[in-house]
Amino acid sequence: MDVIARTGVGASAPGQALARLAGATDNGVPDNLESPQIWDLAVVGAGPVGLEAAALGVEAGLGTIVLEAGEVGEHVARWGWAELFSPASMNVGPAGIRVLLDSGSAPPWQPASGPDEVHTGRQLRERFLLPLADALRSAARIRDRTEVLAISRTSFLKGDEIASPRRRAEPFRLLVRQSDDECVVTARAVFDCSGTYGRPAWAGPGGAPAVGERSVSDAIIRHLPDPLGSDKVRFAGRRTLVLGDGHSAATTVLALSRLAEQEPGTAFVWATRGERPAPLVEFPGDPLPGRAGLASRANRLAANPPTGSEWIRGATLEAVRRTRPPAGSGAARIEARLSVSGAPRCESFDKVVANVGYEPDNSLYRQLQVHECYATLGPMNTSAARMGAAGTEDGSEAAGSGNCLAAGPVEADSLVNPEPDFFVLGVKSYGKNPDFLMRTGYQQAAQAVAAVTRVLHPAVGGSAPAFAR
Numbered sequence: 001m002d003v004i005a006r007t008g009v010g011a012s013a014p015g016q017a018l019a020r021l022a023g024a025t026d027n028g029v030p031d032n033l034e035s036p037q038i039w040d041l042a043v044v045g046a047g048p049v050g051l052e053a054a055a056l057g058v059e060a061g062l063g064t065i066v067l068e069a070g071e072v073g074e075h076v077a078r079w080g081w082a083e084l085f086s087p088a089s090m091n092v093g094p095a096g097i098r099v100l101l102d103s104g105s106a107p108p109w110q111p112a113s114g115p116d117e118v119h120t121g122r123q124l125r126e127r128f129l130l131p132l133a134d135a136l137r138s139a140a141r142i143r144d145r146t147e148v149l150a151i152s153r154t155s156f157l158k159g160d161e162i163a164s165p166r167r168r169a170e171p172f173r174l175l176v177r178q179s180d181d182e183c184v185v186t187a188r189a190v191f192d193c194s195g196t197y198g199r200p201a202w203a204g205p206g207g208a209p210a211v212g213e214r215s216v217s218d219a220i221i222r223h224l225p226d227p228l229g230s231d232k233v234r235f236a237g238r239r240t241l242v243l244g245d246g247h248s249a250a251t252t253v254l255a256l257s258r259l260a261e262q263e264p265g266t267a268f269v270w271a272t273r274g275e276r277p278a279p280l281v282e283f284p285g286d287p288l289p290g291r292a293g294l295a296s297r298a299n300r301l302a303a304n305p306p307t308g309s310e311w312i313r314g315a316t317l318e319a320v321r322r323t324r325p326p327a328g329s330g331a332a333r334i335e336a337r338l339s340v341s342g343a344p345r346c347e348s349f350d351k352v353v354a355n356v357g358y359e360p361d362n363s364l365y366r367q368l369q370v371h372e373c374y375a376t377l378g379p380m381n382t383s384a385a386r387m388g389a390a391g392t393e394d395g396s397e398a399a400g401s402g403n404c405l406a407a408g409p410v411e412a413d414s415l416v417n418p419e420p421d422f423f424v425l426g427v428k429s430y431g432k433n434p435d436f437l438m439r440t441g442y443q444q445a446a447q448a449v450a451a452v453t454r455v456l457h458p459a460v461g462g463s464a465p466a467f468a469r
């Protein structure tokens, strides 16, 4: 069994970390669980925010391990063909870029275009996340294909020592799976940066499954497909129901409309829940040109869809079932029953795409003391801070506008859970709320590493840099 242990590194002084950890991990020290040592910091997920946290952890002298269920940047890779709407300068973490450049790698943008360059998800991964992970591997342990199954304290139960710093007396125990084997990693602090892309929301009324949705779940495409690339054959010449009124659904219908120009018979019905006159909110003077362009193109498409396609608003998926054609006469279809402004509408589709959002997998920390927001399922303090940041009484500008730039700078208090030294960071910290930017996650990581450093290295202390709005 391939097992993981901390290998005698950790309580090093900041600045010495890279050199000391380099000798202690992949460069010669045995990698086995029999050494009962404890990592300072375990990061769950090697996405953009997990890697930034690892870079900061290394800089702060924390013995750091990153546990990644798939491969580095796994979630970003899954929508890798799509263009980001934030420029490269907003997508690279300050510590990540320091580590990358210190390792002798080139900046992740072309000299001619500079940090305003716009990347696809694939380019973000290949030019920044993968080289950053490689640069970090000499100083931190980064474990691909290592899924965290559960996080607890080593013996305290969820209800023991409620919200007490005494829980720190015991390290965290992470149950992890590598291939078919399970083993345990222990750590003084844990950052859950595992994202939400792995857990799509249900498409039925009120966020619950539509009637029959669970039994035809395999027939519903719940992530961002690539109709002009690797998924072309699935959509060409077919009729697709697209559910959702966010940027992902907009990206899908724009791609389908381009496919319809190339492949006769390709058509879609775009069903959105709201009754707004246009599916997407457009922000006046939006500083993110990619987002502004996507919203205006999608709204124009809704107003003037290609022949055979349409946009319907006020629509809810009530029920769905697979219909089998007579033997040999074609592929199975999906019959969808919608409620459109209260009126029933039933029709058959070749494909159903539900781009209706994602939610956090809170089963990972079920045995820890985490107070969750009743609206987002993110940690309560993070959600409350976001609601308050808008400066409106109900927080509607930040919390419900869809404008991720409306979030103010991250305050350390907004990240604290009743469970000491456990932090939920990155897009997962926003729970079901999709209005998240990597830039916010990088600020969170800096605050959380500073907080952990203050606890583990009190003599050195730790402070996060001030962030501009």
Ligand SMILES: Cc1cc2nc3c(=O)[nH]c(=O)nc-3n(C[C@H](O)[C@H](O)[C@H](O)COP(=O)(O)OP(=O)(O)OC[C@H]3O[C@@H](n4cnc5c(N)ncnc54)[C@H](O)[C@@H]3O)c2cc1C
Residues within 6 Å of the ligand: 044, 045, 046, 047, 048, 049, 050, 067, 068, 069, 070, 071, 072, 073, 074, 075, 076, 079, 082, 083, 084, 085, 086, 091, 146, 147, 148, 149, 193, 194, 195, 196, 197, 198, 224, 248, 364, 425, 426, 427, 428, 436, 437, 438, 439, 441
């Ligand atoms: C189509 C699309 C476009 C986007 N465009 C932008 C944009 O322009 N700008 C922007 O700032 N944001 C954008 N986002 C949001 C973007 O996803 C996040 O900002 C970013 O990926 C968040 O990084 P993260 O590290 O928090 O999570 P993720 O990128 O989701 O990474 C989480 C990692 O954790 C791993 N993981 C999951 N579960 C486990 C487990 N149990 N054990 C171990 N590892 C696990 C995953 O495999 C993954 O690698 C976009 C999202 C989508 C879907």
